[in-house]
Amino acid sequence: MFANLDFDVIRRALPYLFYEGMTFTLTLTGLAALGGLIFGTALALMRLSGFKILGRIAGIYVDFMRSLPLVLVIFWFYFLVPYIGQWVTGASRPISVGAFASSLITFIMFEAAYFSEIMRAGIQSISRGQPAAASALGLTYAQSMRYVVLPQAFRNMLPVLITQTIVLFQDTSLVYVLSITDFLGAASKVAQRDGRLVEMYLFAAIVYFTISCVASYGVRRLQARIAIIR
Amino acid sequence: MARSRGGHVNYNWNWGIFFQPNPMGTGTYLDMLLSGLALTLKTAALAWVIALITGSIVGVMRTLPSKGANWFGFAYVEFFRNMPLLVQLFLWFFVLPELLPKGAGTWLKQLPNAPFWTAAIGVGFFMSARVAVQLQAGIGSLPRGQKMAATALGLTTVQTYRYVLLPMAFRIILPPLTSEFLNTIKNTAVAITIGLLELTGQARSMQEFSFQVFEAFTAATLLYLLVNAVVVTAMRFLERWVAIPGYITGK
Numbered sequence: 447m448f449a450n451l452d453f454d455v456i457r458r459a460l461p462y463l464f465y466e467g468m469t470f471t472l473t474l475t476g477l478a479a480l481g482g483l484i485f486g487t488a489l490a491l492m493r494l495s496g497f498k499i500l501g502r503i504a505g506i507y508v509d510f511m512r513s514l515p516l517v518l519v520i521f522w523f524y525f526l527v528p529y530i531g532q533w534v535t536g537a538s539r540p541i542s543v544g545a546f547a548s549s550l551i552t553f554i555m556f557e558a559a560y561f562s563e564i565m566r567a568g569i570q571s572i573s574r575g576q577p578a579a580a581s582a583l584g585l586t587y588a589q590s591m592r593y594v595v596l597p598q599a600f601r602n603m604l605p606v607l608i609t610q611t612i613v614l615f616q617d618t619s620l621v622y623v624l625s626i627t628d629f630l631g632a633a634s635k636v637a638q639r640d641g642r643l644v645e646m647y648l649f650a651a652i653v654y655f656t657i658s659c660v661a662s663y664g665v666r667r668l669q670a671r672i673a674i675i676r
Numbered sequence: 677m678a679r680s681r682g683g684h685v686n687y688n689w690n691w692g693i694f695f696q697p698n699p700m701g702t703g704t705y706l707d708m709l710l711s712g713l714a715l716t717l718k719t720a721a722l723a724w725v726i727a728l729i730t731g732s733i734v735g736v737m738r739t740l741p742s743k744g745a746n747w748f749g750f751a752y753v754e755f756f757r758n759m760p761l762l763v764q765l766f767l768w769f770f771v772l773p774e775l776l777p778k779g780a781g782t783w784l785k786q787l788p789n790a791p792f793w794t795a796a797i798g799v800g801f802f803m804s805a806r807v808a809v810q811l812q813a814g815i816g817s818l819p820r821g822q823k824m825a826a827t828a829l830g831l832t833t834v835q836t837y838r839y840v841l842l843p844m845a846f847r848i849i850l851p852p853l854t855s856e857f858l859n860t861i862k863n864t865a866v867a868i869t870i871g872l873l874e875l876t877g878q879a880r881s882m883q884e885f886s887f888q889v890f891e892a893f894t895a896a897t898l899l900y901l902l903v904n905a906v907v908v909t910a911m912r913f914l915e916r917w918v919a920i921p922g923y924i925t926g927k
Contacts, residue, residue: 616761
């Protein structure tokens with residue numbers, strides 16, 4: 447059954463797959479995780495702030511994003527971002543944003559909803575005495591968050607945050623619907639050009655599988671180490 | 677796109693578009709979206725049945741006192757969890773027919789509704805790994821005494837799971853299962869890539885035919901929110917109905 451397969455097509459496509467495709471995928475994953483974590487932490491702080499309106503807004507945003515399929519959100523932002531850009535810059539027509547910027551904004555906005563739930567759980571896992579002690583020492587709310595609560599919340603949630611980033615890494619493959627050359631997009635372009643769908647998709651599957659497996663093994667190791675420290 | 681007085685190119689809203697006939701001749705654009713919704717629900721329902729059945733079997737295997745079964749359960753979950761759903765759908769759709777013996781491969785490729793069956797199976801197996809993990813956690817959360825008591829009463833392993841562990845575990849994991857079911861519905865949208873015209877796919881083609889991007893996606897968004905609300909409400913009733921007296925969720 448593997449007789450008429452041509453695995454040399456993969457070797458020839460390797461530079462394109464990794465220099466173009468994987469670079470795009472990993473850059474998008476990294477920046478989206480960072481942006482999503484910052485925005486998500488802001489959302490979590492809004493929900494826990496005690497200001498009813500702020501909390502309500504953040505809650506609606508999170509629930510809204512979490513009830514939509516990512517593919518639909520990708521389409522939304524792809525068409526919406528040029529208009530938002532027009533509105534922000536006051537330009538006379540919708541501004542064109544590149545494929546990378548558009549997908550980065552999409553993933554930051556979408557993943558923030560998921561990261562915010564993780565950070566909320568992290569912040570709530572810190573005992574009440576900690577912010578109380580911080581304010582007794584004269585730290586402001588911002589200082590207490592910055593130096594006392596958030597570092598611990600981040601550290602406690604690190605395994606979950608990385609697991610979510612692995613999910614994000616896999617989800618970036620969905621930019622395929624915009625014909626972007628991420629890793630899967632590159633594999634698919636070669637597959638269709640050379641008529642070698644089986645080889646290219648099998649190879650793409652193996653690469654995604656290996657990276658995700660190694661990363662989740664790392665998470666399990668990390669979890670074990672953190673568990674000992676506590 | 678129309679030019680307004682300020683020289684700005686603005687979006688041309690037209691909410692009446694939903695009641696105009698679609699170019700496929702299958703009624704209005706609204707009918708198109710609703711048929712997409714129906715296909716989303718049908719695909720999700722079949723995928724969920726697959727996910728529940730295989731996920732339960734694998735989840736139980738991960739808790740059995742057998743090294744082999746544990747290992748198989750672990751490998752199964754890792755296999756389906758560490759590949760993007762999109763890649764899995766491509767494997768089912770493009771790769772599997774080529775690797776089968778010729779006759780079977782041709783039969784598979786010529787199957788009517790191939791995108792539907794592929795999506796249901798692909799999403800189903802993808803979600804089954806998540807169901808397995810939830811069920812394993814549910815069984816693991818039961819006090820050890822339950823299993824011991826069942827053994828002491830002379831129940832076989834099958835009976836212990838059938839009458840003691842599973843009825844408890846499934847009730848405990850009902851809330852996470854609800855979100856996995858919602859994920860199943862959302863994940864069917866990935867099947868747009870293999871040509872399934874589910875809700876997102878229909879919204880996308882409505883946008884391509886009518887150029888009314890934001891109306892099409894707003895309607896799809898509202899329909900997804902509606903489905904979400906219905907499922908959450910229904911599951912809350914189910915949770916109350918099967919609640920175990922004495923547990924936090926019980927009366």
